[in-house]
Amino acid sequence: METLRKRFGERVRQLRRDAGVSQEDFADKCGFARSYMSRIERGTSNLSLDGIERLAASFGITVEDLFRGL
Amino acid sequence: METLRKRFGERVRQLRRDAGVSQEDFADKCGFARSYMSRIERGTSNLSLDGIERLAASFGITVEDLFRGL
Incomplete structure (x- = not known):
């Protein structure tokens, strides 16, 4: 099984795409640097x-939801 | 609402107690120092x-389960 970092990164990318938000805009919303958001998504x-906690709040979901299926 | 650190710490403590394992024994199982496990549980x-990832594996549950209700 892939590491949690990798699986979590893929989950964040999928949630962001489902929300139709660019990596840059979502990084701004989270208060993260664009490069850091890229590293999160790449695992x-x-x-x-x-x-x-900040990611879940920015998506407007619970932390449990953020880890759904992981 | 309390911080995620605090809520997560309480969740870990509850899971550990439900499993009937002392903080020291569970720290050993995780490969964490006892003091670090105490800081995790205190949030x-x-x-x-x-x-x-290591905590979830040591409890034998998914990461999603680890964040159940958070």
Whole structure:
């Protein structure tokens, strides 16, 4: 099985695309640098609970939803 | 609402107690220092995806289950 970083990155990318938002716009919404959002989606970022909390809030979903299927 | 760190810490503590495992034994199982496990449960640790993955594996549950209700 792929690492959680990879699976989580793919989940974030899918949620963002489903919302029809560009990586740049979503990074701005989260208050993340565009390059950092790219690393999150590529699964090379070891995101922390605070970052996870911010992502879920920016998507308007629960953290449990953010990890749905992981 | 409390921070995710706090809510996650309470969730880990509850899961560990439900499993009937001491903090020390569970820290050993995860490969974490006892003091670090204590910080996780008190909500003062900004745990990362790799740490979250290790906790879920040590509990024998999915990451989605680990964040159930959060």
